Amino acid sequence: MKKGILAVISGFSGAGKGTIMKELIKRYDYFLSVSATTRRPRDGEVDGKDYYFHTKEEFQQMIDRGELVEWAEYVGNFYGTPKKRVEEQLNQGRDVLLEIEMQGGMLVKQQFPDSLLIFISPPSAEVLKERLAGRGTESPEEIERRLQRAAEEVKYMKDYDYIIVNDDLEDAINKVNDLIRYDHYKACNSAHLIKKMEQEISTFAARKGE
Amino acid sequence: MKKGILAVISGFSGAGKGTIMKELIKRYDYFLSVSATTRRPRDGEVDGKDYYFHTKEEFQQMIDRGELVEWAEYVGNFYGTPKKRVEEQLNQGRDVLLEIEMQGGMLVKQQFPDSLLIFISPPSAEVLKERLAGRGTESPEEIERRLQRAAEEVKYMKDYDYIIVNDDLEDAINKVNDLIRYDHYKACNSAHLIKKMEQEISTFAARKGE
Numbered sequence: 001m002k003k004g005i006l007a008v009i010s011g012f013s014g015a016g017k018g019t020i021m022k023e024l025i026k027r028y029d030y031f032l033s034v035s036a037t038t039r040r041p042r043d044g045e046v047d048g049k050d051y052y053f054h055t056k057e058e059f060q061q062m063i064d065r066g067e068l069v070e071w072a073e074y075v076g077n078f079y080g081t082p083k084k085r086v087e088e089q090l091n092q093g094r095d096v097l098l099e100i101e102m103q104g105g106m107l108v109k110q111q112f113p114d115s116l117l118i119f120i121s122p123p124s125a126e127v128l129k130e131r132l133a134g135r136g137t138e139s140p141e142e143i144e145r146r147l148q149r150a151a152e153e154v155k156y157m158k159d160y161d162y163i164i165v166n167d168d169l170e171d172a173i174n175k176v177n178d179l180i181r182y183d184h185y186k187a188c189n190s191a192h193l194i195k196k197m198e199q200e201i202s203t204f205a206a207r208k209g210e
Numbered sequence: 211m212k213k214g215i216l217a218v219i220s221g222f223s224g225a226g227k228g229t230i231m232k233e234l235i236k237r238y239d240y241f242l243s244v245s246a247t248t249r250r251p252r253d254g255e256v257d258g259k260d261y262y263f264h265t266k267e268e269f270q271q272m273i274d275r276g277e278l279v280e281w282a283e284y285v286g287n288f289y290g291t292p293k294k295r296v297e298e299q300l301n302q303g304r305d306v307l308l309e310i311e312m313q314g315g316m317l318v319k320q321q322f323p324d325s326l327l328i329f330i331s332p333p334s335a336e337v338l339k340e341r342l343a344g345r346g347t348e349s350p351e352e353i354e355r356r357l358q359r360a361a362e363e364v365k366y367m368k369d370y371d372y373i374i375v376n377d378d379l380e381d382a383i384n385k386v387n388d389l390i391r392y393d394h395y396k397a398c399n400s401a402h403l404i405k406k407m408e409q410e411i412s413t414f415a416a417r418k419g420e
Contacts, residue, residue: 121403125410151415154408162392163400175395182372182389190373193331198364200335205361 002192004031004090005183006112008098008105009176011120012150014131016166020120021099023173030180031089031096036062039077052082070100070107081108095180102156109159116183118176119160123167125150212402214241214300215393216322218308218315219386221330222360224341226376230330231309233383240307240390241299246272249287262292280310280317291318305390312366319369326393328386329370333377335360 007030011017025032036052038059047053054062059078062068071080081098089096098108108115122128128150132143157163162179166172183189217240221227235242246262248269257263264272269288272278281290291308299306308318318325332338338360342353367373372389376382393399 119397121407125407125414128411129414147411147415151411154404154411157404157407158397158401160397162395163397163403164395165403175392178388179392179395182385182392185372185374185385185389187329187368187370187373190367193373193375194364194367197331197335197367201338201357201361201364204335204339205357 001091002093002184003189004092004094004096005180005189006086006090006096006098006108006115007176007180007183008100008108008115008117009120010100010102010105010117010156010160011166012122012128012153013146014128015120015122016131016169016172017099017120019169020166020173020176021097023169024097024177027173028177029094031094033081033086033096033098035100036068036071036080036082037077039079069098069111070104072101072104083111102153102159106156106159114186114188116180117160117162118179119157119163120166120172120176121157121163123165211301212303212394213399214302214304214306215390215399216296216300216306216308216318216325217386217390217393218310218318218325218327219330220310220312220315220327220366220370221376222332222338222363223356224338225330225332226341226379226382227309227330229379230376230383230386231307233379234307234387237383238387239304241304243291243296243306243308245310246278246281246290246292247287249289279308279321280314282311282314293321312363312369316366316369324396324398326390327370327372328389329367329373330376330382330386331367331373333375 009017009021021032024030034048034052036054036059038054038056041047041051041053045051056078059080062080063071067083068080069083069086071078081100081104086096100108105117109117122131129147132138132146164172164175187194219227219231231242234240244258244262246264246269248264248266251257251261251263255261266288269290272290273281277293278290279293279296281288291310291314296306310318315327319327332341339357342348342356374382374385397404
């Protein structure tokens with residue numbers, strides 16, 4: 001059976017990747033990987049839907065057993081991607097979306113060399129700053145902190161497979177969806193077709209006397 | 211300036227790549243690389259449009275001077291791709307189409323690692339055979355010879371970047387065009403954007419006191 005595509009979506013805070021992800025999930029049949037975390041559930045959050053909630057001990061065990069594709073610590077809590085469910089879906093031929101940070105993206109690429117790494121970028125740093133400020137929910141210090149972080153994250157852009165500029169939301173959604181769709185035509189994802197053609201053509205070519 | 215994409219289109223004889231190329235050239239602003247050859251011009255063929263016609267001595271000089279991206283001998287005549295014009299167009303930001311055989315495709319990839327190699331395949335070997343027979347212009351021996359050749363060529367499928375099945379012509383044209391269009395979003399083709407973001411973000415992040 002043809003395997004699914006593992007698509008990693010990353011981007012600066014404020015690049016709009018969350019909205020793009022939400023629309024992709026709503027419109028198409030992607031499997032969205034749910035993260036494991038040690039953070040406490042907030043009101044209304046459902047275990048297995050928003051996150052898989054675990055104790056620190058459980059999370060450490062998952063790390064030790066190699067059950068996470070990638071994990072990171074953020075403000076005292078751990079976040080990670082459970083490997084088993086991702087692999088199950090890929091093996092069933094379903095395309096999987098993973099919204100993670102750049103360092104995590106690099107780890108996914110190491111373990112899944114055929115994964116598709118897409119970086120969502122604003123058209124300019126000016127726009128990024130405006131979007132962060134425009135939310136109105138962040139303090140100047142928080143905006144500053146996110147810009148500092150973006151200055152670190154920008155170094156990973158070149159290591160992604162594709163860069164999609166989110167200038168127009170609808171356009172960006174379509175582009176990301178198309179990139180995943182076209183990834184199925186890669187030779188490395190067409191092993192079944194190649195094998196079929198090899199066998200059939202050699203059979204025909206061998207029947208010289210017909 | 212952003213460079214153009216060098217797209218190599220290959221496929222079995224009878225896969226329909228010629229028709230796809232013709233439509234792409236007609237509809238879009240691609241530059242079609244014109245081959246150099248030592249074959250004599252046929253009636254109506256124009257030098258510089260259909261081929262660049264050369265003597266064997268001239269062709270040998272072009273080989274010796276490294277002026278050809280790739281070349282091959284076919285039924286006693288030489289065919290090759292002049293490097294200079296391809297590079298000129300790419301440097302001007304124009305996407306270049308190259309319709310060549312698989313061995314040539316491999317040589318192009320060596321010299322232009324960022325080139326995009328697209329393999330056009332019929333949906334099955336049965337269809338390939340039918341198409342070869344359906345032309346009505348080829349003798350059974352010629353069809354047989356082409357199938358033998360396809361049996362050799364099929365080994366190169368896996369080395370191409372993408373495999374497009376030409377089941378429906380219009381669909382195949384759109385897919386090839388989209389693949390080239392999306393190739394512009396590859397990180398390796400987005401150096402200008404990456405550099406701009408790096409500079410802008412670091413400038414913003416440095417202005418702490420504002």
